[in-house]
Amino acid sequence: MSFFGWIHNRLxxxxxxxxxxxxIAFLLPQGARxxxxxxxxxxxxxxxxxxxxxxxxxxxDVLVRENTYVPVAAFDGSRIPYKDKSFDAVIFIxxxxxxxxxxxxxxxxxxxxxxxxxxxxxxxEGAFDNLTxxxxxxxxxxxxxxxxxYNYWSKRxxxxxxxxxxxxxxxxxxxxxxxxxxxxxxxxRSLHFIVRIARI
Numbered sequence: 001m002s003f004f005g006w007i008h009n010r011l012x013x014x015x016x017x018x019x020x021x022x023x024i025a026f027l028l029p030q031g032a033r034x035x036x037x038x039x040x041x042x043x044x045x046x047x048x049x050x051x052x053x054x055x056x057x058x059x060x061d062v063l064v065r066e067n068t069y070v071p072v073a074a075f076d077g078s079r080i081p082y083k084d085k086s087f088d089a090v091i092f093i094x095x096x097x098x099x100x101x102x103x104x105x106x107x108x109x110x111x112x113x114x115x116x117x118x119x120x121x122x123x124x125e126g127a128f129d130n131l132t133x134x135x136x137x138x139x140x141x142x143x144x145x146x147x148x149x150y151n152y153w154s155k156r157x158x159x160x161x162x163x164x165x166x167x168x169x170x171x172x173x174x175x176x177x178x179x180x181x182x183x184x185x186x187x188x189r190s191l192h193f194i195v196r197i198a199r200i
Contacts (some may be wrong), residue, residue: 016178020120020194021047024091027118027171027196028055032088035060035112037080037105038095040144042070057091063145080108091118097137097151103161110165110199117167120194123174124152129191136187155193162197171196 025048028034032055036045039059046069049055059068060075075081077099080090090109096102096119109117124130134150141148153161162169173194179187 012179012183015180017044017047019176019178020044020093021051023173023176023194024048024093024118024120025051025055027116027194028052028091029088029115030054032056032115034058034089034091035080035082035087036070036091036093037075037109038062038092038098039068039070039072041065042068042072044093045070062147078104078108080105080112082112084111085114086112088115089113089118090116091120093120094122096121097133097153098141098147098149100149100151102151102153103165106161106165106167110167116170116196116198118194118196120176120192121158122152122191123155123158123193125154125190129189132186132189133191136191158193158195166200167197168200169195170198 021044034055034057036057036059039045039061042059045057045059049057057070059070059072061072062075062077064072064074090113096105099105122133124133130152133152137148137150174190176192176194177184177188178192
């Protein structure tokens with residue numbers, strides 16, 4: 001692990017996990033059976049279920065780790081290996097920018113979800129945003145062997161994708177506060193969002 005990776009894990013990792021678990025837990029339907037696409041080791045899922053004992057979460061990932069906090073199945077990164085409407089909700093946490101076509105996985109999520117999709121990802125509006133996001137992505141993911149295509153969308157691209165797929169925004173939070181001060185001035189800004197979307 002690089003020096004930057006070590007600093008990230010010491011100062012950011014636990015804060016990020018808990019903040020995301022708090023926000024996502026609030027957005028899931030009551031008693032939901034949930035699929036986390038690209039769940040990693042499932043630690044955030046375990047934190048969500050501590051906050052929401054009524055919710056059950058399982059995951060799928062391209063890279064299935066040896067030790068996970070929730071049941072994790074392998075998938076090919078493009079087709080979710082479940083039947084239509086198999087889950088009440090689907091979540092993506094910093095996953096879609098690792099794909100060549102985020103809209104394809106969103107379409108798959110809509111197919112297997114009966115109710116909502118909760119998505120945490122990034123917004124890129126300019127060159128400085130792009131450089132900052134690339135640095136964060138590399139520090140947080142390179143040592144795990146995660147594919148890094150650096151495919152960041154603008155807010156308009158996200159909104160257009162939701163509209164095209166017949167998904168409506170029910171809740172949008174663009175001020176998450178993942179980083180402590182003063183790092184927040186560089187690494188938060190308007191780079192992150194969490195959205196709850198549902199079928200129109």
